[in-house]
Amino acid sequence: MHKSSFIEYLQIEKNASSLTVIHYTTDIDEFQDFLCAQQITIQSCEYSDIRIFLAQLHERQLSRRSVSRKVSSLRSYYRFLEREDIVGHNPFTFVSLPKADHPIPEFFYEEELRELFTVSDLSDPLGQRNQAIIELLYGTGIRVSECTNIEVSDIDFSLSTLLVHGKGNKERYVPFGDFARQALIRYMEEGRQHLERKSSSRVSSIFLNAKGGPLTARGIRLILNKMVEKTALTVNIKPHKLRHSFATHLLDAGADLRSVQELLGHDQLASTQIYTHVTKDRLRNVYMNSHPRANK
Template sequence: MDDLQTEKVLYLEYLQIEKNASSLTIKHYEKDVEAFFLFMQTEGIPSIRDVDYPLIRIFLTRLYQQKLSRRSVSRKLSCMRSFYRFLEREGKVNHNPFINVSLPKEGKPIPEFFYEEELERLFSVNDLSTPLGQRNQALLELMYGTGIRVSECVGTKVEDINFTIGTILVKGKGRKERYVPFGQFAAKAMKMYIEDGRSRLLRNSDKKPDHLFLNAKGGTLSDRGVRLILDKMVEKAAMTVNIHPHKLRHSFATHMLNQGADLRAVQELLGHENLSSTQIYTHVTKDHLRKIYRDSHPRANK
């Protein structure tokens, strides 16, 4: 198994250095490779060269017996296909046994999003006289106003905000950067927070971080912290809806497309590499369909 561990380490270095993969992707792939190594051990397979198609079918059966989702199975297969592609390139194996293994088709669920009236209730719950209330309002306005991911939001620094032209420099997946515009509501909330609330939160910290969003102790706000903040907003608004940071991103994309935004423009704003990732937002709400009908059909308003 020592040789297997060596190949794993080399593969992870390849992902990090050459493929510029995110830390989360590397973490998932490391677990997936380890899981396959454990499967090899239980099946008495000593070498990566001994893996063949029939063995892979047994591996798939084991995965489905664990009642894993199709998404999880697809990711594990993608990982092993990539791993063996790396081994083949390095001359460690003669062929990739995963190359002809088909990935299970995934049904893409329609993303959850907020209706505009639900968002208005959330925007009204924060006490703007307090540092945390100002921070929470700026957080909500920025995430909904730009559609950025929660990881991108907590990674934002004050210097990334350009109020003159109304853009934010976003560090996305794979260390890719993009500029995303924000509107006057987000600008107003962030200015108030930076000039007042953030300055007061910094008094609680010795390190003085340069990140935009801070926690109550003046340190950098975490992904988990954002989720807790949103949960409290929903509780204050007396709403029964489920909330998660990505739901704001879904809402941004849905509302943009419903108002006639170009699909490729939304793709660029979201930082999606493939258009297919953005196309899940092309669904329309029932209210939007009703509005189109009322505005378009000659007898709709009779």
């Protein structure tokens, strides 16, 4: 009962994404199983009980990121229960979040990317679509979920901007360059019209599959993998790797962190700062390999 009210609160008041709701639901269910095993109620749970719960999480060797998410989820849950006068206190108030691991994001070097932009058959409707996808993903840094949500009306060719529907239904405008513009125009004037005729109903999504229906995130991943297979690259490609490359290359070229944050749609600057580690490592490598007095 309490959980369903909280989930409704997340969806309606907080406008949380479906993935966020799934994570909260999983974390709450797991915590309720713990309370049941300890024979305590959500109202009688104390800080000492939370320490036992955290110890069990560590015994399972969960990452610090996973533990942090669970603590954050349950703290928010108790905050909601306090607001609704269901509990008298929040036992997670004094629980400190473990410092999360921040792995350096993988990215493509510019020379690796160049080959990817040459493999599509631009005389074929699907090749035109694939070229537009990779140009847009790398040219704007949007997430693959945001890419699948793009509608024809979201693109403004006069200003070369794209209206992006991000996490939590947050919207932002992102510019795109000449390469993405040319690829999009070719696809929309030729390839998309060809694919659209294969569908029995009108589809507003800009990227269509071979049957004329909306392209899914899984479909985009398959497309990118097939593109890599046509190259000499031996690396794995994920849509997010193009997003990481977008941010890294901008910072390498001198873009300021705040602008990159806005382009990526990050709420917190800390989410964008992870890319500065990449650029620092790259600068050090350039220095060590290039400066005459760097190495003996």
